[in-house]
Amino acid sequence: MDRITKITLAVFLYGLAASFIVHAEDPYLFYTWNVSYGTLSPLGVPQQVxxxxxxxxxxxxxxxSNNNVVVNVFNNLDEPLLFTWxxxxxxxxxxxxxxxxxNCPIAPGTNYTYRFQVKxxxxxxxxxxxTALHRAAGGFGPLTVVSRDLIPVPFDAPEADYTxxxxxxxxKSHASLRKLLDSGRSLGRPDGVLINGKRGKxxxxxxxxxxxxxxxxxxxxxxxxxxxxxxxxRFQGHTMKLxxxxxxxxxxxxxxxxxxxxxxCISVLVTADKEPKDYYFVASIRFTKQVLTSTATIRYTTGKGPASPELPPAPVGWAWSLNQFRSFRWNLTASAARPNPQGSYHYGQINITRTIKFVNSVGDADGKLxxxxNGVSHVDSETPLKLAEYFGVADKVFKYNIIQDEPAASVTDKNHPITLAPNVVNATFxxxxxxxFENHEKSVQSWHLAGYSFFAVAIEPGTWTPEKRKNYNLLDAISRNxxxxxxKSWAAVMLTLDNAGMWHLRSTLLERQYLGQQLYFSVLSPNYSLRDEYNIPDNDLLCGIVKDLPKPKPYSI
Known part of the structure; x- marks a missing residue:
């Protein structure tokens, strides 16, 4: 029995015992991942993937829903590695x-086991x-969670579920792209669009x-x-039901x-109700002068004939996109997992206790992009922020609240200085x-908040003021992340900070995230109780100044 098999078996037995002792009602799913480099040619040019x-x-x-997921990751790269969900x-x-x-990263040639619940x-x-710029080399994949059998879904079971x-x-390789950013330059335009790792001709x-x-x-x-x-x-010749x-x-x-x-991520239903032949699924870049497009072929099982070479056109302009966003509504009659805390879907009736404005900006520090x-460009520390806080040495690693809830109007000025530091906002549980989110730039921005779902209540052109709240959707805005x-627009979201921990807010534009457009919310429970937050895992990796420190007293009920 080789080393990987032994470790995988041990993880399986551990999880099996835990499932009977602690979470007997919640099944476990086990995965073993061997992460490595390979050479592929997604755009016709060999590159490291x-x-x-x-x-x-x-x-x-x-x-x-509620499954426990165990993923044992073996890092066969030549660099430290982490995965986020x-x-x-x-x-x-x-x-x-x-x-x-x-988290401390997984060192090359070692493994780490993630354990989490899709609660x-x-x-x-x-x-x-x-880590690094690894996402530019791949390593991504789908993670889907379906409803339990007892929970009705508001549409008939599809014939198949595709991702x-x-x-x-x-x-270019991720290493070459990283050198560009480290040297103070931009990534520039992408070279193509991939659908499930391929570019359709x-x-x-x-x-x-x-x-x-x-x-x-x-x-x-x-x-x-x-x-x-x-x-x-878009689907050639077919409509989509969101x-x-x-x-x-x-x-x-x-x-x-x-x-x-x-x-x-979205889900749509597509019915095969057209002439039986081939059709194209089309993906194209929006809001740029250079429009890159890729296709994937969809074949009717009894079909005869190729897909039409005439692809359905993409819409033009972002006003169309804004109107589409406004058409999205939450299905309040559907039975499904609701966001935590239970009852928060009546978000329009909850009093706001704090308003925070985040303004994205671009500039240079030490002559580099x-x-x-809010004027602060995040820098990762050698000691993970969560570990520094848990071990009681946060003051040696970072300072809380170096940005203000209401930033100065000058943060978007070209001459406004950019501060390089770990960016941590202290939030009340x-x-x-x-x-x-205020965007004073000419490009579309996108933000993701880990640990939560929030209610996307508004997106509008211009600058936000308190009077804009009268235009919020306070009834059926989508709960999303x-x-x-x-x-030149703003977006407003609302949420309850009930999930204790250190949670990441990031630009989803890889270049911006890598060069500092991110921060963390520190949401501490005053009770230090297992009711609010789990203890540090026994297998958690330690690094930086906490590597040799004794672990604090565990939380209890």
Missing amino acids: ILINGGFPGPRINGT NGIQQRKNSWQEGLLGT DQIGSYYYYPS IMAGDWYS GDGSDEPMFTMIPGKTYRYRICNVGMKNSLNF VEIEGSHTVQNVYDSLDVHLGQ RYAV RNFVEII TIHVYP
């Missing part, structure tokens, strides 16, 4: 978030490597990626896993095409907060 168990994209994690709330468990602010969640998500991981892509020569039986309905889970651009998706956005069932409107911004939030902001 990150593979998981030899595949690109990585394997699908397919669970049911985009959209999984990690209730009481930021220990498993997989970011440099929460009170359903929906479409994805994972990706969060689409699509995004812009660069033909759209000339009838591609093998079908999906098949459909005439008369049957299929669920397509679509995620924008790119690095820089929003994408528009049924889910990032874990929330939606009012089932029908669309010819849908904009999906960086970091976002940096991106900032269980406060109901309003967060405003990613929000985009159009050029």
